[in-house]
Structures are given as C-alpha cells and as structure tokens.
Amino acid sequence: MKLTLTISEVKTQLKSLNHLDDPLVAELRTDTRKGVQSALVAFEKRIQKQIIAKEAFEKRFKYEKSFWSTGNQYVAGMDEVGRGPLAGPVVTAAVILDESFDLIGVTDSKLLTANEREHLYLKIIEEAIEVNICVKDRDFIDQHNIYHATQLAMIETIQGLQHQPTQIIVDAVPLDLNIPQTTLIKGDQKSISVAAASIVAKEYRDHLMDTYDKFYPGYDFAHNKGYGTAKHLAGLKQLGITPIHRMSFSPVPEYK
Template sequence: MALTSPTPRTKTLGKAAAKQRMLKQLVCSDAPEQALRHLGFQSIAGVDEVGRGALFGPVVAAAVVLPERMASLAKAGLKDSKQMTREDREKLDKRIRKMALCVSVAEIDAETIDRVNIYQATRLAMLAAVQGLSVQPDHLLIDAMRIDHMCAQTRLFYGDALSLSIAAASVVAKVHRDGLMRELDLVHPVYGLASHKGYGTPQHRRALQEHGPCALHRRSFAPVWAVDPDALLEEQLTGDLMFEEDDLEDAIL
C-alpha cells in the first residue's frame, strides 16, 4: 500500500484579519450616492461612528453632506478610516471639511453609554450628528444602522468601505475622537490613551489593573467592570457585560 504525504494544513486567518482582508477588496465610490440621486434625492448625508468598542471616553458620530461631484475625494484615497494612516486621515479631514456642504460631529459620554448601552448610545450620537447639520438632508446613508429620524434612510453594511459619504463621516469622526483622546491623555496619563485611544489593548488593561478605572471609563464593559465591580450600579447593567474583541482593530496608532 503506497503511502501518501499528508495534505499541508492551510493557515486559518483570525476573524479580525479575515475581515480586514475582505474590507481591503471593497471599492469605496460614489455609486450609492448616485443611485439615490437617480431616485430623486439631492441632499445625502453620510453617517458613521467611532469608538463603539473602546473602554474609555465617548462614542463619536459624524454626519457629512458632500457635493454631487466628489470624485476628487476618491482620487485622494478616501476610504474606511481604519484602513488609513493618521497622516492621511488628518489631511483628508481638512479636505472633507473644506469641500463638504456641511459637517456635524456629536459625542455621547461614558455615563450615558453605561446607562442606555453602547448600541443605543451609538444611535443617539448619530441622531445628534444629523440634527446638527446646517443643511437638511433628504436621505441618510448610515453604516449598518438605523436611527430615529424622519428622513429616508439606507442602512449600508460596510458602508465606510463602499460609500464616499460614509467614509468621509468615518474620517471626520475618527480624527475628532483621536484628537480628544490625545488631549485626555494629558489629564489621565497613567492609561496611555494617546497610543491606544481608549481601546482594550494589553497596555490599557494593565493600567486598569494597576490604577483602576477613572470617571471616563465605561463601567458596563467587562474589562472595566472586572477591575471594579462595585462601581457599577445594578440598575445600569441592562444586559450582558459588553465588549467586543474585534473592535480592537479600531485602535490604530
């Protein structure tokens, strides 16, 4: 009986790595906006959030209304903010703010996140960002969510990798929140916020173990609650303790 060589094992990508590979294959364009304009919509706002999986600080949402002609942003490399370097994001943030018909940013703080849960806090941040626009949109393009707004809405999964308007909102929100984390690092230097932006990295978890959480930590998130369980009021804990490991991919240095 002839012996056969064993079939070599294929290395399996982790969930986060597989997602990143998939996202890099998507093309960010104005196709979603053009499809909506074909249906008669004129003022289209892209809406996205950042900081949903962080252990510290607010969740931040942005809403951006771009002009009909936005091809120059695609040529400039606009895409999902997590796929870009800090330098590229900050350059595009300035370009977006200069080019956009209007931009709005909103924050929902850690206390509210603990009280209503991160999903509802994200929706509140998105709603506040839309309500802050100086130009009233007639359609919202939102990354994977719907909000309590009378405006027509399209929920677009992986929207920040497919729609220029949503990508613009993701860049604006991330540049805003990352800047806020660098400022708060000066106030709370023991946590290393400037490097990990409040996400649950090993460095941040070690600092939590050593120093405990501060007032701006999200106490309903498991890594924070585990350090100081008595700090979370029972009525605040509306469901399972929250934290998604996949959200570590947002902690771009």
C-alpha cells in the same frame, strides 16, 4: 526627435505626467538606458494605481449619484467611532457632499494611515457642504448601552444639520427617523459619504483621546484610543479607573 535628458531629468519629467499616452512616454520607450526603463516602469505603476483608485472612487460614489439623480439634493453619510473601547466617548459624524467632491483617497478610515486620515479630514471639512459631529460620554453610554447610545448620537447628529437630508446612508445602524435610509454593512467601504464620515469621526475621537492621555497618563490612551490593550489593562490594574472609563464594559468594574 532624440532625447538628450539625463536619467535624473527623466524622473523629474515623469513625476509631472499623469497620462500613459503622453508623447514623452512614447519617446522614452525607445531609450535603451536601463535607468530610463526603470523610471518608466515606476511611472506606469503609479498611473495604474491612480486609475484603479479612480475607478474604486467612482464605484463608492454610486449610491450618492443614484440618489442625486432622483432629486435628493442633500444625501448624508453617517458613521460612528468608539463602540468597542473600554474608555472614552462614542463619536458620530454626518457628512453631506455634492458632485464636485473629488478626494479620491477617501475610503474606510481603518484602511488609512494617521497622516492620510488627518490630511483627508481637513480636506473633507473644507470641501463638504456640511459636516456635523456628536459626542456621547461614558455616563451616557452606561445609561443607554453602547448600541442605543450610538443610535441616539446619530439621530442627534442628523437633527443638528442645517441642510436637512432627504436621504441617509448609514453604516449598519438603522435610525428611528422619518427620513429614507440606506443601511449598508461595511458602508465606509461602499459609500464615499459614509467613508468621509468615518474619517471625520475617527480623527475627532483620536484627538480627544490624545488629550485624555495628558489628563490621565498611565493608560496609553494616545496609542490605544481606549481599547483594551495590554498597556491599558496594566494601567487599570495599577491606577484604577478614570472618569472616562465605561462601567458597563467588562472588565472595567473589577478595577473600581
């Protein structure tokens, strides 16, 4: 069968395809037009990228699938955001997924754009069995130190779940709980549940810092999220500290 599609129509058709073995693809390979062959190359790159992403997704699901296979129905992925900033809270999140979860784009929140994170955040909230968040403010952090404050926030997050997990996958921070735990270094790159938790925690905290930027202008919180950037330090020097600055973090006390 000889194709009579224009190059524009070929591109439109290829956008709707998701398999390299589609009969249309085989037919297009015989088309000698340069525009068609360029469209095929772009199509093949897109499909290969999808295949790689799917394989990576399945690999990051291996811990959850292993636990599910041994009868652990509720596996909670845990992560935190905000241990390093000079200002703002630390936020922890726990996410419980099931085998139907299929958001291939879920990975370490630091590897995603702001638009990707926001889109995935909304989809995670929609598709997860349960999501829980805990926020600990400046006073709590200064009282307990950031590491212990993070641990306590994570414990509170788990205890607040309606579906109590029988297994926890946590990113690098061991928790004093009578629940079996798998502690992973860079867990948000190795576990889908932890990656989902990292996205939820980061999006929640980022929105908080955007709000704080309106209450405390001059520190560039909307962009630095409380980290010690040049603009943030310039704001501290000019305006002093705010109620969300951590007094236990250097150099914040210098600006009191």
